[in-house]
Structures are given as structure tokens and as C-alpha cells.
Amino acid sequence: MTWLGGEVALVTGGGSGIGRAVVDRYVAEGARVVVTDIDSERLDEVRDIHGDTVATIVADVRSYDDCVAAVDLAVDRFGKLDVLVANAGLGDRFAELVDLEPSAIDTAFRQVFDINVKGVIVSVKAALAQLVRTHGSVVVTLSNSSFYPDGGGVIYVASKHAALGVVRQLAHELAPTVRVNGVSPGATETGFTSPSGIGAAGKGPRNPPGVDPNDRAAAVRATTPLDMFAQPSDHTGAYVLAGSRVQSSAMTGSVIETDGGLGVRGLRRVRGGDDLGSRLFD
Numbered sequence: 001m002t003w004l005g006g007e008v009a010l011v012t013g014g015g016s017g018i019g020r021a022v023v024d025r026y027v028a029e030g031a032r033v034v035v036t037d038i039d040s041e042r043l044d045e046v047r048d049i050h051g052d053t054v055a056t057i058v059a060d061v062r063s064y065d066d067c068v069a070a071v072d073l074a075v076d077r078f079g080k081l082d083v084l085v086a087n088a089g090l091g092d093r094f095a096e097l098v099d100l101e102p103s104a105i106d107t108a109f110r111q112v113f114d115i116n117v118k119g120v121i122v123s124v125k126a127a128l129a130q131l132v133r134t135h136g137s138v139v140v141t142l143s144n145s146s147f148y149p150d151g152g153g154v155i156y157v158a159s160k161h162a163a164l165g166v167v168r169q170l171a172h173e174l175a176p177t178v179r180v181n182g183v184s185p186g187a188t189e190t191g192f193t194s195p196s197g198i199g200a201a202g203k204g205p206r207n208p209p210g211v212d213p214n215d216r217a218a219a220v221r222a223t224t225p226l227d228m229f230a231q232p233s234d235h236t237g238a239y240v241l242a243g244s245r246v247q248s249s250a251m252t253g254s255v256i257e258t259d260g261g262l263g264v265r266g267l268r269r270v271r272g273g274d275d276l277g278s279r280l281f282d
Contacts, residue, residue: 003244005030008078010070012061012123013088015042017190018141021232022085022239027053029240031083034074036061061088061119067126074130081130083243086123087141090115093194093202095153100201107197109155116159120166128178137179139242140167144186144259151187153202164255171253179252181242186259187220188230224260225271234258 009026013019015037026033027050035046036059043056055077059066074081090112100108120140131138145151145160152160164182171180194202207219217229228234238256241248248254257263266272 002030007031007082009083010034011085012036018232019087025236032078062114067123082134082136084127085139086120091192091194092153092156094205095198095202104197108195111195117162131178140182142182142184182255183238184257185235226260
């Protein structure tokens with residue numbers, strides 16, 4: 001029994017990372033999926049794997065015309081659109097303000113905000129008429145940086161806080177016909193891209209004291225209660241839940257946090273159960 005049987009979804013930035021994992025899971029859950037990406041080779045791979053259950057199109061989420069073309073493809077190929085997964089995103093390589101050259105701020109800000117914020121607004125606008133027809137839903141990829149500092153640099157964190165505002169405002173504006181929810185992944189092992197304008201300012205995340213500065217996975221595990229460096233597939237269940245008209249019919253304006261438990265980090269210890277087994281059984 002599948003949760004998305006008969007549904008048609010559009011996933012932006014679906015050629016790699018979390019977006020690609022969502023495409024794979026949505027197909028497994030019975031959906032037919034239109035996949036957009038700016039990289040045609042990634043889309044070729046998605047098509048090779050999923051065949052006629054997907055349709056692909058090179059599209060830039062900053063372009064309203066590109067987004068309309070993707071929506072039109074969903075309707076032409078599959079007859080409707082039920083779920084928009086606004087997933088395409090851009091990082092900033094953890095560039096801190098002190099390291100940013102003044103001349104780089106404008107370019108980096110425009111690139112990151114145009115994709116992470118404007119891209120959500122544009123893609124929803126392009127899909128809105130079809131989603132109203134099907135009483136569909138929108139699922140937006142947010143981030144732990146929508147709630148906490150230091151999940152990126154100042155530009156990325158600001159963009160993800162703004163994207164959370166977009167989710168809440170659109171959930172209000174589009175109710176009761178179209179539901180709008182978000183998924184907030186934590187640190188994930190992906191090839192996340194960053195704007196060219198960042199340059200040398202984007203030095204990457206700084207690891208906590210005592211953690212090998214070159215070991216990103218160890219740093220993430222050291223700061224998450226669930227002691228994990230997530231893989232893209234770890235988040236996909238949340239996207240299935242948010243996209244299912246049956247399983248999440250009472251949800252709008254909600255955010256499912258798949259961040260390894262960042263909200264329950266303790267003041268004295270990241271996690272309180274490291275010695276749970278020995279306390280119970282030794």
C-alpha cells in the first residue's frame with residue numbers, strides 16, 4: 001500500500017542530493033514525477049532509472065517561464081499536478097560576515113536569495129492554478145538554518161529564515177484549498193553547491209574543539225543528539241508524509257524537522273543517553 005498512489009508531483013532541483021532522494025521515494029510510493037534541474041546529465045540519469053514514471057526538464061527556478069514549462073509538462077504528460085516539492089537550493093560555504101569582501105556581498109546575496117527564496121515563490125506561482133484544481137499541496141525544503149544559527153553563513157541562514165516565512169505566509173494565503181508545509185533537514189552528505197561570488201570567504205564549517213577539522217561527519221555527529229550525519233534518503237519519509245493528501249490532511253504551515261534532534265540538545269551534554277546501555281545492563 002503506497003501513500004502517493006495516483007498522485008503527480010513536480011520536484012525542483014531533483015537531479016541530485018535530497019531532491020533526487022525525494023524523486024526516488026515518490027516513485028516508490030506510487031507517484032509519477034516531473035523532475036527539474038539545471039544539469040541535463042543528472043536528468044538523463046533519473047530518466048534512465050525510472051523510465052516512464054518520470055518526465056524531466058532543464059529549468060531554473062528563478063525563471064517563471066521555466067517553472068511554467070515544468071508545470072505544463074506535468075499536465076501534458078500525466079494529466080494534472082498534485083504536489084509541488086520546492087526543493088532547489090544554494091549554499092554559501094559557511095561564509096561569515098567578517099570574511100566577506102564588500103564587493104562579494106551583492107552577488108552572493110542575489111544568487112542565494114534568488115534561488116532559496118524567490119525560487120520558492122516563483123515555482124508556487126507557476127503551479128498555483130493546477131494545485132487549486134486538484135486541491136494539492138506544496139512541500140518546501142527548508143533547513144536547520146531556518147531555525148538555528150551556524151548551519152551556514154550569514155547569507156544562507158538569512159535566506160532559509162526567509163523561506164520559512166514564505167511557507168507560513170503562503171499556508172495562510174492558500175488555505176483552505178492548497179496546503180503548504182516544509183521539511184527542515186539537518187546536515188546531510190550531499191554535493192551542495194554555493195555561489196561563485198563567495199570566493200575565498202567560504203571556508204566551510206568550523207569543527208568543534210577536539211574534532212579533526214577535516215572530518216565533517218565527525219563534527220556533525222558530535223553536535224546532533226542522534227549522533228548521525230544524514231544521507232539524503234533519511235529525510236524522504238517526511239516529504240512523503242507532507243505530500244500525502246490522506247496522511248497529512250490536517251497539516252498546513254507545519255514544518256517537519258529531520259535534523260537529528262537539534263532542538264533537544266542539552267546545555268551540559270549534546271545527548272543524555274550515551275551511556276544508557278551500560279546504566280541499564282551492566
